[in-house]
Amino acid sequence: MSIAVLLILAIAAFLAGLGGSYLGVGGGIFLIPFMTLALSVNIKVAIATSLIGVIANSSGAASVYVRDHLTNLRLAMFLEVATTLGAIAGALVGLGVPDFYLYVVFGVVVLYAATTMARIRETAKERAYQAGEEAPLTKRLKLSSVYFDQEDQGVYRYRVERPVAGFGVSAAAGLFSGLLGVGGGFIKVPAMNVLMRVPMKAAVATSNFMIGVTAAASAFIYYSQGLVDPGLAAMVIIGVFSGTNLGTRLLAHAKSSNVRFVFALFLAVLGTAMVARLFLPGVPI
Amino acid sequence: MQQRVSNLRRAVVAEVEDINRLIYHVLRGGVVVSVAILLFGFVLVAFSGQPIPESGSIPPRALARPLFTFTPEGYLSLGVLVLIFTPVVRVFLSLVSFARERDRQYVLMTAIVFANLLVSLVLLA
Secondary structure, eight states: OOHHHHHHHHHHHHHHHHHHHHHTSOSHHHHHHIIIIISOOOHHHHHHHHHHHHHHHHHHHHHHHHHTTOOOHHHHHHHHHHHHHHHHHHHHHHHHSOHHHHHHHHHHHHHHHHHHHHHOOTTOOOOSOOOSOOOHHHHHHTOOEEEEETTTTEEEEEOOOOHHHHHHHHHHHHHHHHHHSOOOHHHHHHIIIIISOOOHHHHHHHHHHHHHHHHHHHHHHHHHTTOOOHHHHHHHHHHHHHHHHHHHHHHHHSOOHHHHHHHHHHHHHHHHHHHHHHTSTTOOO | OHHHHHHHHHHHHHHHHHHHHHHHHHHHHHHHHHHHHHHHHHHHHHHHTSOOOOOOOOOGGGOHHHHHTTOHHHHHHHHHHHHHHHHHHHHHHHHHHHHHTTOHHHHHHHHHHHHHHHHHHHHHO
16 A cells, blocks of 8 residues: 555545534445545455544544534434444444445445435424424433534424334444444434434434444454454544544534535445446456 | 422533533543554654555454554554444443433443444454
8 A cells, every 4th residue: 555545545534524524424435435446445444444434533523512412312322222233233244245245235325325415404403392292212211302502502402203213224224334334324314303303413413423333333343354454544544533623613603505415416426436336347346 | 499409400410511521531532542543653654664564453462562562553453443442431431321320221221232342342352
């Protein structure tokens, strides 16, 4: 691995950290296509390296969101039961599956992520505390919470709807995380926002918080198989760490709809390239 | 009575505040320590005058020797491991804090998450 390649990777990781922390995704969905397509890294090594970047992103961003009272710690804990189980299963499946299928699944998932990302409504805050009975499980686990919005200096109370469905979706997000080395934020954030009616900022922060633990569960498995390349991983950690520091500062103030659209477009291109690669003659996988 | 309730509420808020702060410091500290170790690893690479090693990750039990001999691979692997362990420490802290609140349901859930991480960790060893 030459110095130039490693520096390019660090810059890519910086962008992944920036976009990831900003949009509540781990950034892996961008790093893996980049590593496999631009740097010709083996896809399983790319997945393992990306998981490390995802943890760096989560720890960096989540710490700030926890301090700023955006994260719903109870909801995170509840859903992490599902995501960690899914992640272990995903990693074990991922190690056994031929690379070809990983490319196909990844391409499809990236394209799916691009469409959800483009469609998400930025202002879906759902601030009104709805009347009527809470779901029994929400009540029992005290999942409903408050968050502090820096934009208008307000404290907003919200309740969590459909906890069981959210739990199921989280298990799927964990599975994809372990299988493909992504954070799964593109599944969890819309699920929490639309399905469970958690306000957007709280959903982004809570998703980011969960991603670290989820990725750790499968990262151990990939590490044990010798798939984590320390040099690559180090560059990714340093790049992501710098990007995250900037991204969390931006989330508090700016509007992210433009970033989201560019990110979605970018993902669509990457996803298409991943799938297209399979059908190009003479390209080793 | 009202006074007591508000005192109690303040105590609860202070407690939550403590946990949030602690989690913040652990997560942040884990990443910072990891980055520091990795940078040290790259300094060793620069001094060794050799290209960045392309070996796979070194398992924890084989890590002592490369660390004592100050080889870059050892420190790069250690930095990565510190980062992976950060969320594990965070979950452990949550476990302790829910236990102190005597919140049985959450102790149970956190324990399951912790057990999942340990299962994955056993696969590592």
